[in-house]
Amino acid sequence: MGMSTGFLQYERRTSEALEPLDRIKNYNEFHIALSKEEQMEQGARCMDCGVPFCQSGMTLGGMVSGCPLNNLIPEWNDFVYHGNYQAALKRLLKRNNFPEFTARVCPAPCENACTCALNGVGVSIRENELAIIEEGYSNRSMQPRKISGRSGKQIAVIGSGPAGLAAADQLNLRGHQVTVFEKSDRPGGLLMYGIPNMKLEKHIVKRRIDLMKAEGVVFRLNESISGKKQAEKLLKEYDGVILACGAARPRDIQVPGRESKGIHFAVDFLSSTTKALLDSFLEEGTYLSAKDQNVLVIGGGDTGNDCVGTAIRQGAKSVVQLEMMPKLPDQRAADNPWPQWPKVSKTDYGQEEAKAVFGADPRRYQTTVKEFICDKEGQVKEAVLVELAWKKDPKTGQMTMEEVSGSEKVIPADLVLIAAGFLGCDLEVAKAFGVETDPRSNVRAESTGEMSYHTSRDKVFAAGDMRRGQSLVVWAIREGREAAQAVDQYLMGYTNL
Structure with missing residues (x-):
């Protein structure tokens, strides 16, 4: 590294967020970027640690530690420190197709695995990543790449979320002709319609789609491939098909009054x-x-938080957010050491805004809904909440959650938003292509071996949330890249992806 003592000389700094009461006036991104000089100082904090856990992407304690894309983080941090953004961009794009997305919405497992985080705070890796890619766009380094030669192979990608886009980008670069089918009116999948504008402004997604179009990727919109005839037609017309439709089935809750x-x-x-x-x-x-x-x-996850922030911007009268699990500790527990993912409590932007508007954190831990109460027209008006407690089964030793007797409480509820996760892929698509699913209702396709990402149907591959279940954008990109490699190997007998 250019400055081996930078982590001692410079404190961690990140872009400043607008005050909650100001940013809720619109749906725009609300962070003010550091100056280039300040960003270079943050690059200097990368400490030449010898073993860069930040880029490891390992699984420790059942959780990912470090970047699943194995980003070349120390290398481009060093280039940022030296102000060489052009070289930093080349190293960044080696492993990450879409850093403009991950730098905005990834929870940055790289930073928690940073060696600086062992006895302090990690390097501001995600912000450095954002600075590199945005500098690349502003100085016109991000131009359509010239595809040296076409292979003559035709590939269909079903779904234009991060996994589908990553697969399409890789295969197009290899020289195959790629057509992306998207059921919505705009490409981007989760990036377009699943993530609010204040986290990822949609012109950022369009900018990347336009670049891919200029490089030869074809996008066909408003095309839902969910019938057997459509699937068979694609299998005849294309040399390979990648299913990347995401985890499309939201988890429901079954309590009295749910039909309200x-x-x-x-x-x-x-x-x-x-x-x-x-x-x-x-x-x-x-x-x-x-x-x-x-x-x-x-639901207490990222999607629940996005609902809180969106509801506040729309002028909600009140917002309550339920979390079944107990509140996590504010500091790492002894059984959760670095470089594991820190199981600690965090307050996200939506909860910050709720505090500013309503004067209190909207979250209620170890609480769920027992019943919905509606009016004569069938409109929900109230919800009966009940507290939960962990109890150990004396026979099996397993911990289960039980209702706390007498803890019921009725609260007003005119609009209820279920953010309880997802149960698996769109089964209509899986049935249309005749592919097997696993016990979790995801498309069955192994991630290793000669048949990696290949489904039970010839020519059909699967990637992203559709294969692994609901996960992070960074995992979807990795899956798309690896599925592209598998398709290339299948078509050409070898791969250089």
Whole structure:
């Protein structure tokens, strides 16, 4: 590294966020980037540690530690320190097809695995990544690449989320002709409609799609490939098919009153807001609105937090967020040492905004819904909540959650958003292509061996959340890259991807 003592001389700094009461006035990204000089200092904090856990992508304690893409982090941190952004960009793009996405929405397991985090705070890796790629776009380094020669092979990618895009990008670069089929009216999948605009502005997604189009990738929109005839037609027309439709089946909750009006899946709420924002600048009546509503969000993960932030921007009357699990500790526990992923409590942007607007954290831990109460028109009006407690089964020794007797409480709830995760892929697509699924309702395809990413059907491969289940964008990109490698090997007998 250029400055081996940088981690001692410079404190960690990241881009400043606008104050919550200011940023909730719109749906724009709300961080103010560091200056180039300040960013170079952050690059200097990379400490030449010898064993860069940041890029390991290992599984420790059942959780990923370090970057699943095995990003060449120390190398491009060093180039940032020296102000050589052109060289940094080349090293960054070696392992990551879309750093403009991961630098905005990835939870940065690399930073928690950083050696600096052992006795302090990690290097601001994600922000350095964002600085590199945005500098690449601003100085026009991000131009369409010239594809040296076409192989004559035709590949269909079903789904234009991060896995599908990564696979398409890799295979197109290899010289194959790639067509991406997307059921929505805009490409991007999860990136377009699953992640709110304030986390990832949609012109960033469009910018990358336009670049891929200029390089030869074809996008066909409003095409849902869910029928057997459609699937068979594709298998005749294309030399290979990659299924990358994501984890499309949201987990429901089954309690009395679930059929009431006003209860929606989080993905529908978020996507309707983004679509209305892009189509009509949120014209009234074009999306599911939380305005003047008592909002109940069921689920404590990132999607639940996104619902909180979106509901507040829409003018919700109140917001309550339920989390079945206990609150995590504020500091690492003794059985959760570095470089494992830190199982600690965090307050995300939505919860910060709820505190600013309503004066309290919206989260209620170890709590779930026992019943929904609706009015005469069938519209949900209240929810009966109940507290939960962990108990050990004396026979099996397993820990289970049970309701705490007498802990029921009724709260107003005009709009309920279910953000309880996903159960697996769209089974219609799996049935259309005749591929096997695993016990978790994901498409069965191994990640290693000669038949990696190959499904039970010849010519058909699977990648991303559709194969591994709900996960991070960075994992989806890795899956797309590896599936592209498997397809290339299948078609050509060898691969240089």
